[in-house]
Structures are given as structure tokens and as C-alpha cells.
Amino acid sequence: MRPDYPLKTARLTLRPFEARDLDDVFGYRSLPDVNTYLYSEPFTRERAEEVLEQWAQQHELTSSPRVRCATNGRGA
Numbered sequence: 001m002r003p004d005y006p007l008k009t010a011r012l013t014l015r016p017f018e019a020r021d022l023d024d025v026f027g028y029r030s031l032p033d034v035n036t037y038l039y040s041e042p043f044t045r046e047r048a049e050e051v052l053e054q055w056a057q058q059h060e061l062t063s064s065p066r067v068r069c070a071t072n073g074r075g076a
Contacts, residue, residue, distance in 0.1 A: 001061040007069070014069040016059035017052055021070050025052050 006015040017025075026048035028034050035042050043051065058068040 002059070003061065005059070005069075006072075013072040015072065017055040017068060017070045019052070019056075022049060022052055025055075 006013045008014075022045075026043060026045050029038075029043040029048055029051075030045075032042050055068040058066060061067060
């Protein structure tokens with residue numbers, strides 16, 4: 001089942017990840033302090049691109065226990 005994206009509330013908009021999110025994903029996942037709490041090594045740009053491609057496919061409600069969405073924040 002695929003939700004009717006974007007999902008919007010007064011404060012948040014959720015949408016599937018897209019290629020345009022690469023700079024943001026790399027920006028936060030390359031920080032050592034962030035990865036301390038995610039139990040992984042900081043991402044290289046190449047690793048961020050690989051992971052983003054996977055995340056972009058995880059936006060449908062299936063038997064998978066996880067759905068990944070990006071946010072535009074603040075209902076934008």
C-alpha cells in the first residue's frame with residue numbers, strides 16, 4: 001500500500017526520499033557525533049548516495065517493519 005504523499009499536518013510534511021536529499025543526508029550522517037547514537041561509522045558521500053537509493057524505495061506500507069520518509073518540516 002502506498003500512502004498518498006505528501007502526508008501533511010499543520011507542522012510537518014512527509015514524503016519519500018529523493019535524489020535531491022543527498023546533500024542533507026550526507027550533511028548529518030557524516031557527523032561523528034550523530035553516528036555515535038546511530039551505531040555506525042560516519043557516511044562518505046558515496047555511502048550516503050547508496051543509502052539514499054535504498055531509502056527512496058522504502059516508502060510503501062508492506063510487510064517490512066519500516067517506512068522511510070523525508071520531511072520538509074513545518075508543514076511546508
